[in-house]
Amino acid sequence: MEKTSTGAFPSTMNSSEKQETVCIFGTGDFGRSLALRMLQCDYSIVFGSRNPQKSSLLPNGAEVLSYLEAAQKSDIIILAVHREHYDFLKELTEVLKGKILVDISNNLKIDQYPESNAEYVAQLLPGAHVVKAFNTISAWALQSGALDANRQVFVCGNDSKAKQRVMDVARTLGLTPLDQGSLMAAKEIENYPLQLFPMWKLPFCLSAILCVFFFFYCVIRDILYPYANGKKDSTFRLAISIPNRIFPIAALTLLALVYLPGVIAAILQLYRGTKYRRFPDWLDHWMLCRKQLGLVALGFAFLHVLYTLVIPIRYYVRWTLKNRTITQALAKTDDPFSTATAWLNDSYIALGILGFFLFVLLGITSLPSVSNMVNWREFRFVQSKLGYLTLILCTAHTMVYGGKRFLSPSSLRWYLPSAYVIALIIPCTVLVIKFILILPCIDKTLTRIRQGWERTSKPTSNGQYLKRSSICLDSQL
Ligand SMILES: Cc1cc2nc3c(=O)[nH]c(=O)nc-3n(C[C@H](O)[C@H](O)[C@H](O)COP(=O)(O)OP(=O)(O)OC[C@H]3O[C@@H](n4cnc5c(N)ncnc54)[C@H](O)[C@@H]3O)c2cc1C
Ligand SMILES: NC(=O)C1=CN([C@@H]2O[C@H](COP(=O)(O)OP(=O)(O)OC[C@H]3O[C@@H](n4cnc5c(N)ncnc54)[C@H](OP(=O)(O)O)[C@@H]3O)[C@@H](O)[C@H]2O)C=CC1
Ligand code: HEM
Ligand SMILES: [Fe+3]
Structure with a gap:
């Protein structure tokens, strides 16, 4: 940020003029x-x-x-x-x-x-x-x-x-x-x-709730369960493995929560048949802090990427690999190469990288110096269209990571599914509703509503249904 030193205020007055x-x-x-x-x-x-x-x-x-x-x-x-x-x-x-x-x-x-x-x-x-x-x-x-x-x-x-x-x-x-x-x-x-960061309160509260919930969820599944079922001490997971579950899950959930109010708004507009009625206050506030929600989500995604980078140098990972190799050598067996697994593994990592790239792009376009350079349509293209693409990529990254284990009963621990399965609920819901909303018949009605058309069930005195002139007041279109 630029900082001006003493006396560096740009003065608009003519210095020879004496002021009052x-x-x-x-x-x-x-x-x-x-x-x-x-x-x-x-x-x-x-x-x-x-x-x-x-x-x-x-x-x-x-x-x-x-x-x-x-x-x-x-x-x-x-x-x-x-x-x-x-x-x-x-x-x-x-x-x-x-x-x-x-x-x-x-x-x-x-x-x-x-x-x-x-x-x-x-x-x-x-x-x-x-x-x-x-x-x-x-x-x-x-x-x-x-x-x-x-x-x-x-x-x-x-x-x-x-x-x-x-x-x-x-x-x-x-x-x-x-x-x-x-x-x-x-x-x-x-x-x-x-005011103290009014627009950041909701994102921070949601992040805190998500982190605390998933922390306890992961502790139960990844630490208490192995201990109860074999006296295995897995507490070392608190340092990297568990944070590297909580952070990406928080990133994905918050990203989905950026796009959820948009679909709720669309459903409300369709239900009411007009765009001229105010959204409830909670929805208005939620809409207004989407940028902050998105930036907090980006922060968590960054943490996930950093934690992921250190996986190969972890003692636990190196030990597991080495031990498996020795066990196989002693037993004179080998692990046949599985093309399907290679595909799944490469795909989920590639999806993560692409998702992260677009995530960063969203973050960059939200910088005032960048957003001032693009027009409204370009900004909406990046934020809305590429934003949805980011959500699709990150959701797909998580689903493919689950791969064959996804929803398999063997991955349940004390009837609890893996944390990422729960984390997929909101993103999948948002994507499914959005998919329904862009179906041509629904999209057409929504577009008309946003152009000013109103559906009304009350017939006028001469039996016709009221129709508002379709002045396009919605600058978002
Ligand atoms: C890293 C990151 C950075 C971000 N930075 C920004 C940012 O700088 N600025 C920003 O705004 N968002 C930002 N976001 C949030 C998000 O990308 C945008 O808000 C995006 O435009 C949402 O797209 P949408 O299609 O869900 O919503 P929209 O299309 O905006 O909204 C959904 C629907 O509601 C209707 N609607 C919305 N508001 C009203 C209203 N007041 N009255 C009537 N109808 C309304 C629209 O017509 C629209 O159809 C960021 C997100 C991330 C992840
Ligand atoms: N400090 C800041 O950065 C900002 C301050 N403000 C506002 O400016 C106003 C002044 O703030 P600030 O200069 O920091 O306050 P100070 O306490 O430093 O100064 C207040 C001045 O008010 C005068 N005053 C008049 N009657 C009384 C009284 N009964 N008791 C005490 N003082 C009295 C005094 O001047 P004297 O002895 O000459 O009579 C005193 O120096 C406040 O309303 C504050 O909200 C707004 C924005 C920023
Ligand atoms: C450079 C980009 C990325 C890479 C390389 C990457 C890589 C990985 C890896 C290796 C895992 C498995 C971790 C483990 O085994 O413990 C994983 C899991 C996961 N990733 Fe990513 N990822 C990236 C970006 C993202 C982004 C942007 C999101 C979401 C916003 C995301 C969400 C997830 C989720 C939810 C999981 C499952 C966590 C769990 O329950 O273990 N990832 N990712
Ligand atoms: Fe003062």
Whole structure:
């Protein structure tokens, strides 16, 4: 990631132009950092403080006055004070009338107060034009030069002129203002910096559940069963063999879960006969975190490939091979070459390699720098078509790996089938439903629904069935 050093904000202003005077209430961390950045961009800064005489560490060139005196010097007042201390504003009602008051505050918790901080200020000072901005920029980023992701400034407010002026200030500071509409958006803007990887929660929870479940499943089958049936100590399997079952199984299941919401959405649309009804919230959320699910799946696939690479150097594998050879030599027998086994073995490895290659391709196209270079159709081709091909290849890799043992009663241990058999349930279900959905008769109806057609059972007054005009609103097609 590109990192800009101090003073490396791209400044859009002409350096010979002197900017206006901006007032900042509060001489704390954020007030000082913002002032420093603004002074560098040729603004004049006047601080409003409880104790103008005691203020220290202020950037050179800034003036410090009382709140009242400072507010009189500027049309734009930036409120760099915590919400809990906003009471003093009430005494400034008169002087702040008609001025632009920028609320930059954040809370400690999501939805800490019933109303957003910006709306609270607007209630305290009905005469001021309150604008919410800068809360997603940290004091540290302002001082050290922002990282790309930190440059966005979400701005909202009810007075469009006030909002425009604040956006101009943000632009002059080299930041990217994004208009989010009226002050009603303030709550969302305030919650934004408090979120902790919202789109990654579901993928991480699912991964944890899958890993724990399959860990215990494999421990029962691969460690407890051999111990109970012959006092064999197989605990060494905990290091490589069992992780190399859990990781590929998690990869395959998560990959299938990336494509499952798409088929559920299609079934819902077919069932409802319209695309104009919202999906349930859980499905919406699931759809929105498919990228993260896919990337976590790719991570597990990587681990599987790494674990697979070390198989030939494992002591257990070398010992087993050597011992088998010696046993055969002593017994003067040999193991005839089986073309069928060679085919099965080579095929499942080849399918795994091809599946992994496409998996990586999906991961690469999801990088913003790559996805920005391809158009919507190309992106959908890779993500949807090649994505399904990846799922087919990885499922086939697992099935062929099972080979002749697949579903054979002899591989049951305490009536439990091999872990990969269970892991195949979701991918096979997704592929079968998808196959049904692309049958021409069903695909035709689905395509019509997605082009805006609606099926309705209610006849109109003149006995005809309602049909919505087929404007193609679905940009996904
Ligand atoms: C490694 C990896 C990386 C990935 N990276 C990305 C990524 O960067 N970006 C990304 O988006 N996905 C990413 N994915 C997830 C996945 O590949 C895509 O979401 C893919 O487009 C899903 O294809 P689909 O055919 O199942 O779904 P879709 O075709 O998107 O959806 C199924 C159906 O639902 C309908 N539908 C979808 N959304 C709506 C809606 N809001 N309203 C009405 N109808 C709707 C569509 O019309 C469609 O017919 C990634 C996956 C992996 C494995
Ligand atoms: N720090 C950061 O990175 C970010 C901070 N913010 C927001 O900026 C605001 C200020 O944060 P920050 O600068 O870190 O906080 P600080 O605690 O460092 O500074 C707050 C300032 O508020 C003033 N203040 C006014 N009344 C009171 C009072 N009764 N008690 C204490 N202080 C008072 C003080 O200035 P004085 O003594 O001059 O009166 C004080 O220095 C907060 O709302 C925060 O959510 C937003 C984004 C990032
Ligand atoms: C370079 C690519 C790959 C290679 C070389 C490879 C190789 C292998 C090998 C050798 C095994 C048998 C492991 C053992 O005997 O313990 C295996 C099993 C398996 N692989 Fe792969 N694989 C690859 C990619 C993938 C991918 C991308 C997926 C799925 C997303 C996958 C899913 C599985 C599954 C589910 C199993 C069965 C695990 C078990 O129950 O033991 N593989 N693979
Ligand atoms: Fe702070």
